[in-house]
Amino acid sequence: MPKCTIDGREVEFKAGENLIEVARKVGIEVPYFCYHPALTVVAQCRMCAVEVEKMPKLQTACSTPAAEGMVVRTNSERAKQNQKSIMEFLLINHPLDCPICDKAGECDLQDNSYKYGDAYMRTSEERRTYLDLDMGPVIKKNMNRCIHCTRCIRFGTEVAGIHEMVAVQRGNNTEITTIDGRPLETDYAGNYADICPTGSLTLKDFRFHKRAWMLKKTATVCEGCSKGCNMEIHQDNNVIHRTVPRANPEINKYWLCDEGRFNYHYVVDPKRVTAPKVGAERSTWHAAVAEAKARLHGKKVVVLAGTDLTLEEAKLLQDFVPKAFPGSALLHFGTPGIETTAKDAPADKILKRKSKTSNLNGFEKLGIKPLESMPAADAILVVRGGRAQLPKVEGLSNVIGLGVFTESESASFAAVLPGTSFAEKDGTIVNYEGREQRLRRAITPVGQSKALGEVLMLWLHSGAAKEAAV
Amino acid sequence: MAGQPTSFETMYVQHFNEEARPLAYYLAKMNGYEAAKKAFGMTKDAIIDEVKKASLRGRGGAGFPCGMKWGFIPKESPKPKYLVCNADESEPGTFKDRDIMRYTPHMLIEGMLIGSFAIGAKAGYIYIRGEYVREAKLLNEAIDEAYAKGYLGKNVLGSGHDFDLTVHRGAGAYICGEETGLLNSLEGKRGEPRVKPPFPAQAGAFGGPTIVNNVETLADIPSIITKGGEWFAKMGKLEKSGGTRLFSISGHVKKPGVYELPSGGYTLRQAIFDVCGGMLDDKKLKAVIPGGSSAPVLTADEIDVVLDVEPVMKIGSMLGSAAIMVIDEDTCMVKLIQRITKFYAHESCGQCTPCREGCKWMEDIIERILHGHGKMEDLDLLMSITDNINGKTLCALGDAAAGPVASFVKKFRSEFEAYIRGEKHA
Numbered sequence: 001m002p003k004c005t006i007d008g009r010e011v012e013f014k015a016g017e018n019l020i021e022v023a024r025k026v027g028i029e030v031p032y033f034c035y036h037p038a039l040t041v042v043a044q045c046r047m048c049a050v051e052v053e054k055m056p057k058l059q060t061a062c063s064t065p066a067a068e069g070m071v072v073r074t075n076s077e078r079a080k081q082n083q084k085s086i087m088e089f090l091l092i093n094h095p096l097d098c099p100i101c102d103k104a105g106e107c108d109l110q111d112n113s114y115k116y117g118d119a120y121m122r123t124s125e126e127r128r129t130y131l132d133l134d135m136g137p138v139i140k141k142n143m144n145r146c147i148h149c150t151r152c153i154r155f156g157t158e159v160a161g162i163h164e165m166v167a168v169q170r171g172n173n174t175e176i177t178t179i180d181g182r183p184l185e186t187d188y189a190g191n192y193a194d195i196c197p198t199g200s201l202t203l204k205d206f207r208f209h210k211r212a213w214m215l216k217k218t219a220t221v222c223e224g225c226s227k228g229c230n231m232e233i234h235q236d237n238n239v240i241h242r243t244v245p246r247a248n249p250e251i252n253k254y255w256l257c258d259e260g261r262f263n264y265h266y267v268v269d270p271k272r273v274t275a276p277k278v279g280a281e282r283s284t285w286h287a288a289v290a291e292a293k294a295r296l297h298g299k300k301v302v303v304l305a306g307t308d309l310t311l312e313e314a315k316l317l318q319d320f321v322p323k324a325f326p327g328s329a330l331l332h333f334g335t336p337g338i339e340t341t342a343k344d345a346p347a348d349k350i351l352k353r354k355s356k357t358s359n360l361n362g363f364e365k366l367g368i369k370p371l372e373s374m375p376a377a378d379a380i381l382v383v384r385g386g387r388a389q390l391p392k393v394e395g396l397s398n399v400i401g402l403g404v405f406t407e408s409e410s411a412s413f414a415a416v417l418p419g420t421s422f423a424e425k426d427g428t429i430v431n432y433e434g435r436e437q438r439l440r441r442a443i444t445p446v447g448q449s450k451a452l453g454e455v456l457m458l459w460l461h462s463g464a465a466k467e468a469a470v
Numbered sequence: 471m472a473g474q475p476t477s478f479e480t481m482y483v484q485h486f487n488e489e490a491r492p493l494a495y496y497l498a499k500m501n502g503y504e505a506a507k508k509a510f511g512m513t514k515d516a517i518i519d520e521v522k523k524a525s526l527r528g529r530g531g532a533g534f535p536c537g538m539k540w541g542f543i544p545k546e547s548p549k550p551k552y553l554v555c556n557a558d559e560s561e562p563g564t565f566k567d568r569d570i571m572r573y574t575p576h577m578l579i580e581g582m583l584i585g586s587f588a589i590g591a592k593a594g595y596i597y598i599r600g601e602y603v604r605e606a607k608l609l610n611e612a613i614d615e616a617y618a619k620g621y622l623g624k625n626v627l628g629s630g631h632d633f634d635l636t637v638h639r640g641a642g643a644y645i646c647g648e649e650t651g652l653l654n655s656l657e658g659k660r661g662e663p664r665v666k667p668p669f670p671a672q673a674g675a676f677g678g679p680t681i682v683n684n685v686e687t688l689a690d691i692p693s694i695i696t697k698g699g700e701w702f703a704k705m706g707k708l709e710k711s712g713g714t715r716l717f718s719i720s721g722h723v724k725k726p727g728v729y730e731l732p733s734g735g736y737t738l739r740q741a742i743f744d745v746c747g748g749m750l751d752d753k754k755l756k757a758v759i760p761g762g763s764s765a766p767v768l769t770a771d772e773i774d775v776v777l778d779v780e781p782v783m784k785i786g787s788m789l790g791s792a793a794i795m796v797i798d799e800d801t802c803m804v805k806l807i808q809r810i811t812k813f814y815a816h817e818s819c820g821q822c823t824p825c826r827e828g829c830k831w832m833e834d835i836i837e838r839i840l841h842g843h844g845k846m847e848d849l850d851l852l853m854s855i856t857d858n859i860n861g862k863t864l865c866a867l868g869d870a871a872a873g874p875v876a877s878f879v880k881k882f883r884s885e886f887e888a889y890i891r892g893e894k895h896a
Contacts, residue, residue, distance in 0.1 A: 171816060
């Protein structure tokens with residue numbers, strides 16, 4: 001492999017790699033704002049300019065591919081002076097409202113300012129201000145904070161496939177906005193907030209919820225569809241405040257769709273059933289389990305399992321069902337019309353897939369059959385993670401829900417045994433291409449919800465109806 | 471032109487009148503389209519060699535050798551090649567290309583025809599600034615004439631070379647005179663310069679290999695082909711700089727206008743006092759901007775410089791587009807630089823940080839000084855800002871804005887100080 005020298009260290013590189021990436025390999029940070037590894041290089045912010053031997057001018061590291069024998073200095077006096085000056089230029093019009101800005105704590109502008117900027121400002125001129133613009137339900141725009149990196153414009157055209165963000169006006173008056181000030185249309189809008197290096201584009205959903213540094217982060221996987229995009233759950237005090245994409249070059253790169261990003265809301269939805277129920281009434285675990293057992297006892301039972309459950313949960317059910325209800329069918333449900341992986345396909349050109357549950361492939365691998373049409377049964381046990389779309393079970397009197405349901409979904413159920421959602425458990429899911437990935441428990445189960453294994457243990461070890469009365 | 475010297479051969483000025491415009495005149499009096507016929511009999515390499523021999527330096531501002539630029543075009547390309555004429559003439563003080571398009575448009579068209587043949591382009595564009603309404607119309611008329619007589623279109627003059635030429639009007643942005651900004655604008659995008667490399671010769675208009683040349687550069691080509699590169703090179707008085715150049719001289723001189731002078735044949739002093747008849751109202755000369763408003767200013771002591779690319783560069787300024795602006799003793803240099811800086815702040819495309827933020831910052835500071843709110847440390851601050859812009863921007867506009875400010879503050883510091891001390895008011 002060819003080699004170049006960065007800050008005195010020899011580094012191997014692949015042809016075409018730029019100096020930012022090559023320097024990163026040996027732990028040398030070249031600061032930047034406009035560069036993004038998944039977007040075209042525009043070399044606009046000029047923050048990454050470094051000294052390259054034999055070149056009279058500083059070269060922007062983002063747009064300079066490493067070359068054999070190239071000698072680069074990222075921390076020469078000239079490079080450092082440039083970093084200082086770019087920080088100054090960017091801040092002369094920035095409001096510096098970090099104390100009330102949601103980006104603070106995870107802001108490229110703030111971090112680079114801390115590291116490369118000067119403690120003193122030399123400007124006394126009035127700062128540039130812009131009028132506010134409503135960009136729709138997902139993104140809050142604050143143009144005064146913008147540093148014109150144009151990442152959002154490039155994300156729109158190059159990733160989301162929609163030219164909705166544009167630059168208007170010119171020079172110092174340049175405004176980054178949507179065409180004609182229309183609301184954003186893409187269903188990947190949340191990414192605008194992620195890639196914005198300042199607090200110019202923030203999530204309305206997260207706005208004023210929590211300081212970034214208070215959040216505890218759990219690396220997990222999105223359960224929104226069979227794609228298996230990698231994400232992080234950010235919570236504090238057992239409250240999920242947001243989920244953000246976690247880079248995985250082989251699956252979702254740096255992105256997450258809005259459906260997946262905001263999917264977590266049902267976990268903390270006040271309408272979620274988080275206490276055992278018998279009929280419409282809140283109950284104790286013992287009473288609810290007893291009721292469930294009584295309802296299913298001696299009946300012709302069908303067990304329906306959502307493909308939003310993990311492999312481990314599915315395996316538990318595979319072991320449990322034949323013992324508890326000999327001769328009963330265990331069938332899976334998830335997305336109407338997409339009962340098998342053969343019917344699963346991309347739902348758009350970016351990330352989304354048609355199967356709206358995360359583990360259809362896993363269920364197939366375990367040999368569990370899909371629910372095609374409801375078999376004749378006089379009792380049903382529905383087990384669900386929270387996302388699989390419930391099959392029609394109304395009109396049946398002996399339906400027991402085990403897992404995550406809302407009040408209205410479970411209104412006709414004889415009993416509900418509240419279970420855990422994807423954010424409250426560890427487990428494995430298999431995405432559409434057979435990739436096994438781990439869900440990680442980010443928060444403890446909400447309310448009295450219990451993990452499936454716990455509920456089944458309770459089921460197996462609780463005695464007869466007598467005990468339930470306790 | 472009244473003051474135009476006649477002691478040397480010229481290519482343009484004798485034809486700068488309304489009668490010269492029609493194709494009939496060009497054919498009868500200017501040996502019209504004979505150069506193209508000759509070029510079609512030459513190999514492409516031979517044409518490029520002839521242009522290299524001519525030492526023709528780009529007339530747009532950078533002074534890059536034209537033959538070398540043409541040589542950068544790959545022989546084979548999967549994408550179509552393009553020849554683009556930069557007729558944006560946006561550098562303040564420059565008005566020479568306008569005369570070529572107005573009076574001798576066929577020189578440009580023939581030059582483009584030859585150039586397109588040499589680089590293998592089948593399509594050409596003349597990107598003309600939007601304000602040149604009349605010139606755009608005249609160019610289109612001349613192009614129609616050329617099409618009618620078979621000098622443009624399919625199989626030009628039986629050579630087998632196809633060449634279509636289109637006039638594209640800009641919308642009034644200085645930055646569209648920067649060649650990659652021009653190409654973006656031509657493609658219907660925002661007029662913003664591109665990251666280089668790739669240079670236009672590798673990937674220019676619509677991604678194809680592209681040559682962008684100034685109007686005058688291209689209009690020089692027919693003469694080079696007809697009379698030979700050596701003849702052209704000898705018209706220039708310095709090595710590596712051939713031909714005559716059209717100078718746009720304006721400001722406080724008796725006879726401002728477009729003059730054709732040999733490259734390196736005149737000093738700035740001669741141009742002002744001999745060619746242009748001296749200072750208006752015989753006032754004292756204070757300063758000269760020698761190459762369009764982006765060129766650092768020269769003081770009255772610096773005018774013995776020879777007018778060509780290298781000599782002017784050597785004394786810290788640039789010949790640029792050969793637009794000389796002469797400034798007399800009554801001119802306030804602070805007001806002048808305020809106006810120039812306001813222009814660049816207004817014309818900055820806004821892409822890159824130092825130019826977008828820095829130009830406006832400089833404008834604000836100068837404005838403040840002018841209105842009596844300046845501080846002495848503002849002058850050092852201005853110098854520091856110019857340092858932080860110069861050579862650190864995406865395109866040359868940042869340098870164009872920073873150079874003048876640095877030179878004005880350095881050479882006319884006392885005038886700024888007078889405002890800061892409150893001795894002068896705007």
